[in-house]
Amino acid sequence: MAIRSGIDYINGLRDGREVWIGGERVKDVTTHPALKHGVESIANLYDMQHDPKYRDILTYESPVTGERVGMSFLAPKSVEDLIRRRNACRLWADATHGMMGRSPDFLNTTLMVLASYPEYFNQCDPRFGQNIVEYYQYVRENDLSLTHAIVDPQIDRSKQPHEQADPYTYLGVVRETSDGLILRGAKMLATLAPYTDEVIVYPFPNLRKGDEKYAAAFAIPLNTSGLKIICREPLDLSRGLIDHPLGGRFDEMDAVLIFDDVLVPWERVFLKGNVDLSTRMQIALHLPTFTAHQTSIRALAKTDFLLGIAFLIAEYIDIKDFLHVQEKLGEMITMRETINACIRASESDAVYLKNGLIRPSDQALQAVRIWFPKFYPRMIEILQLIGAGGLMMTPSQHDLTGIMSEDIKKYYRGAHVSAEDRIGLFKLAWDLVGDGFGSRQLLYERYYAGDPVRLTARSYLTYDREPYMDIVRDFLDETRQLQYRRESNLRAAK
Numbered sequence: 081m082a083i084r085s086g087i088d089y090i091n092g093l094r095d096g097r098e099v100w101i102g103g104e105r106v107k108d109v110t111t112h113p114a115l116k117h118g119v120e121s122i123a124n125l126y127d128m129q130h131d132p133k134y135r136d137i138l139t140y141e142s143p144v145t146g147e148r149v150g151m152s153f154l155a156p157k158s159v160e161d162l163i164r165r166r167n168a169c170r171l172w173a174d175a176t177h178g179m180m181g182r183s184p185d186f187l188n189t190t191l192m193v194l195a196s197y198p199e200y201f202n203q204c205d206p207r208f209g210q211n212i213v214e215y216y217q218y219v220r221e222n223d224l225s226l227t228h229a230i231v232d233p234q235i236d237r238s239k240q241p242h243e244q245a246d247p248y249t250y251l252g253v254v255r256e257t258s259d260g261l262i263l264r265g266a267k268m269l270a271t272l273a274p275y276t277d278e279v280i281v282y283p284f285p286n287l288r289k290g291d292e293k294y295a296a297a298f299a300i301p302l303n304t305s306g307l308k309i310i311c312r313e314p315l316d317l318s319r320g321l322i323d324h325p326l327g328g329r330f331d332e333m334d335a336v337l338i339f340d341d342v343l344v345p346w347e348r349v350f351l352k353g354n355v356d357l358s359t360r361m362q363i364a365l366h367l368p369t370f371t372a373h374q375t376s377i378r379a380l381a382k383t384d385f386l387l388g389i390a391f392l393i394a395e396y397i398d399i400k401d402f403l404h405v406q407e408k409l410g411e412m413i414t415m416r417e418t419i420n421a422c423i424r425a426s427e428s429d430a431v432y433l434k435n436g437l438i439r440p441s442d443q444a445l446q447a448v449r450i451w452f453p454k455f456y457p458r459m460i461e462i463l464q465l466i467g468a469g470g471l472m473m474t475p476s477q478h479d480l481t482g483i484m485s486e487d488i489k490k491y492y493r494g495a496h497v498s499a500e501d502r503i504g505l506f507k508l509a510w511d512l513v514g515d516g517f518g519s520r521q522l523l524y525e526r527y528y529a530g531d532p533v534r535l536t537a538r539s540y541l542t543y544d545r546e547p548y549m550d551i552v553r554d555f556l557d558e559t560r561q562l563q564y565r566r567e568s569n570l571r572a573a574k
């Protein structure tokens with residue numbers, strides 16, 4: 081089938097899936113007011129693949145059929161491949177200005193990595209390696225979209241999965257049948273789940289002895305019988321794009337997934353019952369590094385958008401000559417350049433792996449994973465500090481054309497721009513710094529890569545610290561020798 085169009089994607093979502101919003105079952109996710117604009121934004125990404133302008137950036141020839149498939153499925157074998165992947169990710173990220181963190185290229189990348197290590201899954205069961213390879217090819221050739229669900233419900237974090245009061249609050253295997261695994265329980269979060277085709281599930285990497293039944297990795301369609309998708313409160317307020325230019329287009333709905341004795345066929349099982357393989361999987365396969373290439377490129381696209389907003393605020397209300405404003409904008413620029421430099425360094429310092437893949441430098445991308453969750457809140461703070469009261473003091477879309485429109489033109493204008501331009505910009509900024517959409521974006525950037533505390537600590541724990549300690553040990557040795565020589569010289573001089 082190869083690359084799909086937006087309408088192919090939309091039609092695929094009309095599959096009877098069980099999605100709940102505000103206590104009601106959604107009949108059709110593609111027409112529901114809280115979901116349809118998000119669906120349209122993803123559909124646009126699929127349409128872009130067919131645009132002659134973007135075709136060669138966003139797609140490549142399938143090694144199986146020769147038809148065009150999405151570039152984010154490409155298993156990189158050279159630095160040039162990494163750059164091709166970067167250009168494709170950037171193009172999609174720019175289409176949403178980085179607001180849809182889980183655009184399909186994120187999980188296409190995940191799947192590409194998992195399928196590059198069939199022998200890892202074979203350690204669990206000789207069928208599982210082939211399962212993951214065939215699943216990757218199936219998703220690539222049919223251009224499906226995936227969500228992923230890793231994190232367990234936030235019930236009692238002081239206990240392991242098997243220690244929870246109800247053994248099936250966390251998603252676990254109830255029994256095995258000749259057809260596959262029966263799973264019961266929930267996963268806390270799957271972004272985009274109401275409008276992706278399938279979900280891939282793998283365990284949060286903290287399993288210990290006793291947690292065997294929670295050690296399951298698999299993928300199923302979202303219309304699988306017994307699978308319930310419960311959405312959070314929508315952020316698309318359907319109030320018009322002038323009032324909510326971002327929320328009205330890019331709310332990538334997050335959902336809890338409940339598995340009510342769901343059958344996962346054997347050909348869709350990738351790991352089962354092995355705590356050690358489940359817990360080591362992400363690091364052993366370098367998964368966070370490959371996905372961090374995509375997420376860092378998206379972070380850069382978003383940062384560029386925020387920079388544009390900040391620069392325009394400074395221009396529109398003419399605060400650009402104040403020193404502290406310049407200092408804050410300069411700070412944002414250095415954040416942008418740091419992310420950009422890390423992406424480039426990750427490509428130029430990439431290393432070849434035994435399986436023929438080239439892996440971007442993990443340290444450079446780890447730096448973005450750790451710093452972007454700090455950069456982003458600071459950039460939002462800077463927008464608040466420079467936009468100040470004007471951020472919220474904007475009239476609604478209706479006021480612009482209503483009876484007060486002449487007053488609005490006079491009192492809402494900027495230093496050198498019309499009221500319409502200034503209001504448009506400040507409403508855009510408000511969507512990011514003040515609105516529900518912006519709050520969710522902030523939480524996303526803090527947590528998309530996992531818990532920032534444990535992530536940063538892992539940087540220390542896994543870092544090769546010896547060379548740095550050697551520098552200091554050598555210096556101390558040198559100091560002692562120097563001191564000894566000085567004392568000898570002094571004694572000789574006496």
Ligand SMILES: Cc1cc2nc3c(=O)[nH]c(=O)nc-3n(C[C@H](O)[C@H](O)[C@H](O)COP(=O)(O)OP(=O)(O)OC[C@H]3O[C@@H](n4cnc5c(N)ncnc54)[C@H](O)[C@@H]3O)c2cc1C
Nearest residue numbers: 228229230231234237269270271523524527528530531533
């Ligand atoms: C907007 C958004 C979208 C997301 N999308 C997805 C998705 O699509 N798929 C998916 O699987 N996940 C998704 N996530 C989940 C994300 O991976 C988690 O939020 C993240 O891993 C943190 O887990 P948690 O939210 O359960 O927090 P918790 O783990 O419950 O942490 C709460 C607090 O307790 C501390 N804490 C908890 N346990 C420990 C410990 N053992 N040691 C030290 N401190 C601890 C944490 O540091 C934190 O301060 C998303 C999250 C957000 C906010």
